[in-house]
Every structure is written in C-alpha cells, then in structure tokens.
Amino acid sequence: MTSKTGICGAKTKDGVCMNAPVQGKARCRLHGGLSTGAKTPEGRRRISEANVAAWAERNRLIELARSLEQAAS
Ligand SMILES: [Zn+2]
Known part of the structure; x- marks a missing residue:
C-alpha cells in the first residue's frame, strides 16, 4: 500500500497525519518512514x-x- 496523496495519511487520534512522507516512502518520519x-x-x-x-x-x-x-x- 503506497500513498500517492503527498501526505503521510497515517491514522492519528486527531484524524489523519498531514505530514509529508519521507522521500520514497508512504509515511512521514513519525509514522515509520524512517523505520527499517x-x-x-x-x-x-x-x-x-x-x-x-x-x-x-x-x-x-x-x-x-x-x-x-x-x-x-
Ligand atoms: Zn505521519
């Protein structure tokens, strides 16, 4: 599952994460973009x-x- 929306899109307690994803990843740095x-x-x-x-x-x-x-x- 990859995001093409330009936002992280991870679910948070306030809704959806609007951070920009890490380059080449679907999620921002807070939501696993940097995870290995x-x-x-x-x-x-x-x-x-x-x-x-x-x-x-x-x-x-x-x-x-x-x-x-x-x-x-
Ligand atoms: Zn995020």
Missing part, C-alpha cells in the same frame, strides 16, 4: 496478523458492549 523494521514478508505478515488479531478483539468487545447496552434498554 519489518522488511521481510515474514515480518510483515506477522505484524499484519497481530493487527488483525487486535482489531478482532476490539470488535468483539464493541459487539459485547453493544449487546449489553441493548439488553439493558
């Missing part, structure tokens, strides 16, 4: 899986909270 980690397919896959698992857990908790809310009303 996770270059291998294996490393990238591991991070991707960790992110998916984190989101799945978060969604599960949100669904749980929703169902409890509905049960209470």
Whole structure:
C-alpha cells in the first residue's frame, strides 16, 4: 500500500497525519518512514496478523458492549 496523496495519511487520534512522507516512502518520519523494521514478508505478515488479531478483539468487545447496552434498554 503506497500513498500517492503527498501526505503521510497515517491514522492519528486527531484524524489523519498531514505530514509529508519521507522521500520514497508512504509515511512521514513519525509514522515509520524512517523505520527499517519489518522488511521481510515474514515480518510483515506477522505484524499484519497481530493487527488483525487486535482489531478482532476490539470488535468483539464493541459487539459485547453493544449487546449489553441493548439488553439493558
Ligand atoms: Zn505521519
């Protein structure tokens, strides 16, 4: 996934990062543009899986909270 918008575009607590990406990279220096980690397919896959698992857990908790809310009303 590469950005062609000319901005970093990383998600932040305030929305989207508007910093310019590091040259040749999709992200600004604050969001991994200078990082040398996770270059291998294996490393990238591991991070991707960790992110998916984190989101799945978060969604599960949100669904749980929703169902409890509905049960209470
Ligand atoms: Zn950024």
